[in-house]
Amino acid sequence: MTTIPLRHGVFLAPFHSLAENPTLAMERDLQLCQLLDVLGFEEAWVGEHHSAGLETVDSPEVFIAAAAERTKHIRFGTGVVSLPYHHPLNVANRIIQLDHMTRGRVMFGAGPGLLASDALMMGIEPEDTRRRMDEGIDVILRLFRGEFVTEQTDWYTMRDAHTHLRPFSVPYPEVCVASAVTPSGGRMAGKYDLGMLCVAAGERAGFDALASNWEIACEIAAEHGREMDRTRLRCVLNIHIAETRDQAIGNIRYGCEEFIRYFNNNQPRFPVPEGADYVEWVLEHDIATIGTPDDAIARIERLYEKQGDFGCVLLQVTNWADWPATQRSFELYSHYVIPHFARANENRVRSYEWVTKNQDELVTKRVNAAQQMFAQHEAERGGGEAQPGSRETSRTLS
Secondary structure (H helix, E strand, O other): OOOOOOEEEEOOOOOOOOOOOHHOOOOOOHHHHHHHHHHHHOOEEEOOOOOOOOOOOOHHHHHHHHHHHOOOEEEEEEOOHEEEEEEOHHHHHHHHHHHHHHHOEEEEEEEOOOOOHHHOOOOOOHHHHHHHHHHHHHHHHHOOOOOOOEEEEEOOOEEEEOOOOOOOOOOOOEEEEEOOOOOOHHHHHHHHHEEEEOOOOOOOOHHHHHHOOOOHHHHHHHOOOOOOHHHHHEEOOOEOOOOOHHHHHHHHHHHHHHHHHHHHHOOOOOOOOOOOHHHHHHHHOOOOOOOOOHHHHHHHHHHHHHHHOOOOEEEEEEOOHHHHHHHHHHHHHHHHHHHHOOOOOOOHHHHHHHHHOHHHHHHOOOOHHHHHHHHHHHHOOOOOOOOOHHHHHHHHOO
């Protein structure tokens, strides 16, 4: 039995085919956020990428500002700001501004940057990004708390640096750090009391590292006199569902192969044999959950068995399916998966079962009540003898 209410959201890198109109793809992502808001999803995390082709958002802050104007309830996170690419004061100011503009609906996700091609274009060695990430998050948290900062590193200088505004959220927006396979995310989460955004929880390597990275975070937090909060643990899964499993499998033929080829082009991780069917390979190696709402429920239950309680499951928006099938997948998830984990229909089921158990008695009482009404009506209108308790009897007695 879980003790933490499970939240549901998406991780929107996003991924878009090299063949499609990027302007319309971005508009579709905004429309997706509107749909998710209506369907009751609680979070959407938006990525930052600058190269490699498919991931087309360079500034999650700009995207979030537009998406927040189109929605009412859903919260938005930067998923993530690649801190080594930005001066920390600029990052702090942008997040605080978004915090005000969204009235507290923004979350700050940070990471070292995933793509080596992004770093190299900016003259940054990938080996330096995790160190810069640690330095950046440290100073940003101090700026969020209202400190004046004077310090110099090999990549930024601050002289009495402070933010122009204080955060709208108290004390400041929730802060999360990306965690995949290496222990760096867990170490930073424990050190700075941050949430964890486990971006590879559905992949084999990330799934296997999930528990160990959480343990690392807990150990580091304990060394600083703190305890990690499981409500701030988020796990990203690749799930696409339809009314039937065969239909879902057919849907992902739209974009599955290009997605796998894109990842392998950046850093080979999916050893698909030459000439193999990409969809069949994905299904055989359990790279994603492709099926029905029941399959999605089973996948999340398996994650619980591995990790224990956690706060939020994020569905990775892969665009493996076309737009109508993608919308339908999220609709089915909202209609059947979300209420399962919220136990939203528990009392309805108990009520149905109670009626079933007491059916004979309830039917007898309903039939007797109807017969009594017919008898009373006949007595009043048909000239028969008035029954005790009828209006005619009452008048006579009075």
